[in-house]
Every structure is written in C-alpha cells, then in structure tokens.
Amino acid sequence: MATALCPGSFDPVTYGHIDIIERTARHFDDVIVAVIRNPQKTKSLFTLEERQTMLAEATSHLDNISIEFFKGLLVEFAHEHGAEAIVKGLRAVSDFDYELQMAQMNQKLSGIDTFFISTSPQYSFLSSSLVRDVAQFGGDVSGMVPPRVAARLAKRFGTHHSTGGGT
Ligand code: PNS
Numbered sequence: 001m002a003t004a005l006c007p008g009s010f011d012p013v014t015y016g017h018i019d020i021i022e023r024t025a026r027h028f029d030d031v032i033v034a035v036i037r038n039p040q041k042t043k044s045l046f047t048l049e050e051r052q053t054m055l056a057e058a059t060s061h062l063d064n065i066s067i068e069f070f071k072g073l074l075v076e077f078a079h080e081h082g083a084e085a086i087v088k089g090l091r092a093v094s095d096f097d098y099e100l101q102m103a104q105m106n107q108k109l110s111g112i113d114t115f116f117i118s119t120s121p122q123y124s125f126l127s128s129s130l131v132r133d134v135a136q137f138g139g140d141v142s143g144m145v146p147p148r149v150a151a152r153l154a155k156r157f158g159t160h161h162s163t164g165g166g167t
Contacts, residue, residue: 004028016123020089037071075110086114
C-alpha cells in the first residue's frame with residue numbers, strides 16, 4: 001500500500017488544493033491530507049476543525065483520503081503514518097525555490113521523496129491568502145473555492161455571499 005501526504009495550511013481549502021488532492025489520489029492507494037497545527041506564517045482565519053470540515057466536504061467524493069493534523073516536522077508525521085511520499089503542487093517558478101529547498105531538506109532528514117504536480121493552469125494564480133484577501137473585501141471567490149467555503153468566508157467577513165457572474 002503506497003501512502004502519500006498532501007501537506008499544507010488549507011486556510012481555507014481552494015479548488016487548487018482539491019485539484020492536487022484528486023490527482024494524488026489517482027496515483028496512490030491512500031492519501032493523507034496533513035493540516036499543519038502550528039503555521040509560522042500569519043494568524044489563521046479558520047480553526048483546525050473548520051479547516052478539517054471544509055476539506056472533508058470538498059473531498060467527500062474520494063474514498064482513499066483521510067484528513068489529519070500534524071505539528072512539528074512533516075517527515076516525523078510521514079514516518080509515523082508509513083507515508084512514503086509527499087506530494088506538492090507547483091503553480092509557478094516562484095514556488096520552485098522554496099519547494100525545492102524543503103523537498104531536499106525532507107529528503108536529507110528522512111529519505112522521503114517529494115513529488116511535484118504542476119497545478120492546472122486555471123488555478124495557477126490561486127492561493128489561500130489571496131482568496132482570504134478577496135473575500136474580506138466582498139469580492140467574488142465562487143470560482144476559486146467550493147460553495148460551502150465561499151459561504152463560510154462570507155459569514156466570517158460579514159460580506160454578501162456572491163454567487164458569481166462577475167458583475
Ligand atoms: O500551505 P502551506 O502553508 O504552504 O504549507 C507549508 C507546509 C505545512 C507544507 C510546510 O510549512 C511544512 O511542511 N511544515 C512542517 C515543518 C517542517 O517539516 N519543516 C521542515 C521542512 S523543510
């Protein structure tokens with residue numbers, strides 16, 4: 001049984017993440033979506049439980065996915081769960097430097113390999129942080145996140161939940 005990890009903050013999950021998770025699920029027997037508990041970046045918008053719920057809703061059509069939290073080193077989590085691969089999406093060259101560095105560090109630490117999937121072009125501009133920004137100011141995020149995520153964003157920011165149309 002080959003198990004892969006799809007790690008990230010998922011604050012919140014976007015269609016870009018879902019694309020990578022779906023494609024990973026086609027190549028591995030099991031996929032663990034590993035949600036980091038202690039992101040070093042910004043303060044989280046959604047709680048871990050909210051992020052897990054949104055991920056579970058967004059991946060309910062896949063039967064080989066589980067969603068778990070981790071803290072500390074990703075490679076430790078991988079080892080504990082018998083995962084033999086980390087899978088990441090690459091959006092653009094700007095992702096490459098840092099992702100390559102992390103992949104090489106993780107390989108050095110534990111021997112685990114990282115596989116990169118090129119993001120589908122329609123999602124290459126997408127990131128959770130930009131989605132948060134757009135949603136905060138009432139922009140239409142309906143083509144970027146699943147409807148339930150868009151609804152949660154609208155509720156969190158007290159903005160109108162636009163259903164799209166671009167006008
Ligand atoms: O969605 P993000 O915030 O880009 O995800 C980054 C994440 C969680 C994949 C990365 O920060 C990570 O793997 N953190 C775990 C800590 C760790 O193992 N650090 C050493 C990696 S070289």
